[in-house]
Amino acid sequence: MSKNNKNNPYQNAMSQLTKTAKILKLDKAVLVKLQHPQRILKAKLTVKMDNGQTKKFDAYRVQYNNARGPFKGGIRYHKQVSMDEVKALSFWMTIKTAVVNIPMGGGKGGIIIDPHTLSQTELERLSRAYMKAFYKYLGPSQDVPAPDVYTTSQIMDWMADEYAKLTGKKQPGVITGKSIAAGGSLGRDTATADGGFYVLKAIANKLKLKPKQTRIIIQGFGNAGANFAQLAYKAGFKIVGLSDSKNAIYDPAGKGFNYNLVKSIKAKGDAVTVCKINDLKCQKLYHTTNEKLLEKDCDVLVLAALENQVTEKNAKRIKAKVIIELANGPVTPLADKILAEKNLVVAPDVLANAGGVTVSYFEWLQNIKKQKWSKAKVKSKLKPIMDKAFIQVWQTAKKYKTDLRTAAFILAVERLAKAMKK
Numbered sequence: 192m193s194k195n196n197k198n199n200p201y202q203n204a205m206s207q208l209t210k211t212a213k214i215l216k217l218d219k220a221v222l223v224k225l226q227h228p229q230r231i232l233k234a235k236l237t238v239k240m241d242n243g244q245t246k247k248f249d250a251y252r253v254q255y256n257n258a259r260g261p262f263k264g265g266i267r268y269h270k271q272v273s274m275d276e277v278k279a280l281s282f283w284m285t286i287k288t289a290v291v292n293i294p295m296g297g298g299k300g301g302i303i304i305d306p307h308t309l310s311q312t313e314l315e316r317l318s319r320a321y322m323k324a325f326y327k328y329l330g331p332s333q334d335v336p337a338p339d340v341y342t343t344s345q346i347m348d349w350m351a352d353e354y355a356k357l358t359g360k361k362q363p364g365v366i367t368g369k370s371i372a373a374g375g376s377l378g379r380d381t382a383t384a385d386g387g388f389y390v391l392k393a394i395a396n397k398l399k400l401k402p403k404q405t406r407i408i409i410q411g412f413g414n415a416g417a418n419f420a421q422l423a424y425k426a427g428f429k430i431v432g433l434s435d436s437k438n439a440i441y442d443p444a445g446k447g448f449n450y451n452l453v454k455s456i457k458a459k460g461d462a463v464t465v466c467k468i469n470d471l472k473c474q475k476l477y478h479t480t481n482e483k484l485l486e487k488d489c490d491v492l493v494l495a496a497l498e499n500q501v502t503e504k505n506a507k508r509i510k511a512k513v514i515i516e517l518a519n520g521p522v523t524p525l526a527d528k529i530l531a532e533k534n535l536v537v538a539p540d541v542l543a544n545a546g547g548v549t550v551s552y553f554e555w556l557q558n559i560k561k562q563k564w565s566k567a568k569v570k571s572k573l574k575p576i577m578d579k580a581f582i583q584v585w586q587t588a589k590k591y592k593t594d595l596r597t598a599a600f601i602l603a604v605e606r607l608a609k610a611m612k613k
């Protein structure tokens with residue numbers, strides 16, 4: 192993921208921090224602390240494959256900062272995982288938990304693997320091996336992992352079970368994003384999309400965008416992108432473009448896809464082509480590439496895939512007025528500059544996708560207090576947190592005359608500095 196320095200996610204993260212520190216005239220000692228993770232854990236996981244052979248996989252856990260609470264953040268299974276990526280993601284988690292003001296810190300983990308190449312039993316052994324490697328450093332009051340790209344509630348369940356075996360004690364609060372049966376929270380599966388949608392509505396309100404006249408393109412059809420598509424469609428927004436990791440479709444007429452199409456993509460999971468584009472006789476949909484989709488005409492571009500999607504190379508050609516970052520790090524700092532010159536509003540990842548970790552925090556609370564909240568209760572607690580964070584970020588941007596990302600960083604770094612001085 193980091194072929195050249197410009198797109199090294201950790202360097203990008205640090206340049207965002209430097210910019211914030213300058214504006215805040217941040218205390219040097221605080222800055223230095225925020226420039227380094229507190230602990231880096233690495234392991235080579237040995238996993239028995241179904242054919243009897245053993246294979247080794249590189250695994251990481253970075254515990255970036257716990258000044259505001261236990262380290263918190265997902266575990267990613269992806270072939271492009273790297274140490275610098277995990278470091279960047281764990282730093283962004285530190286900022287994110289501070290932006291929404293939940294009492295958690297920042298951490299992240301990852302394994303270099305394409306999980307689609309593994310059988311279920313291999314995946315289970317790999318996930319249990321991850322827990323075995325790092326469990327001494329994890330725990331409800333130490334470090335609480337969660338799902339991220341290509342990790343599921345099933346994987347969280349295996350890890351929670353392995354933790355119980357290793358410590359001799361059942362502690363579901365060691366990990367979030369579990370299945371409901373294993374102590375997961377209702378509403379955690381849709382939380383990232385829910386939170387992002389509150390942010391979209393708040394921005395639409397500020398910019399006076401009416402749903403029916405607002406065309407949305409969504410890149411990425413995993414948990415966040417697919418659920419977001421459904422919410423936006425139901426609220427009357429026009430979804431004119433969608434993509435997954437392989438395919439992209441676009442409606443140049445700008446009318447928006449019909450609901451059944453959106454639902455069928457979601458039901459089938461991954462590939463957009465399964466929606467049988469030719470069957471939609473009433474609409475002309477066009478295949479395009481994932482890269483070209485980003486540059487199509489629309490009002491709101493939702494980035495729900497991976498890092499470094501909008502860079503200095505394509506930023507000039509983005510036609511959207513608003514970008515919502517449901518993925519982590521999809522817009523690079525160089526692209527941010529170009530987009531700001533175009534007056535494009537970017538709702539940054541550390542705000543727009545914070546619904547996921549916020550409901551993870553609710554799950555952790557329920558586990559610790561031995562409670563079970565209804566879905567309605569979860570949603571009614573998520574909305575005010577997202578709305579408040581949005582307003583605070585918006586007002587900070589006005590106060591410092593800056594973009595929303597820098598504003599979110601200012602807000603978070605102030606909170607972190609306060610906690611670190613204590």
Ligand code: GLU
Pocket residue numbers: 263264265266335336337338339340367368519544545547548549551
């Ligand atoms: N992986 C998600 C994120 O990047 C969720 C983390 C969590 O729930 O701890 O925010």
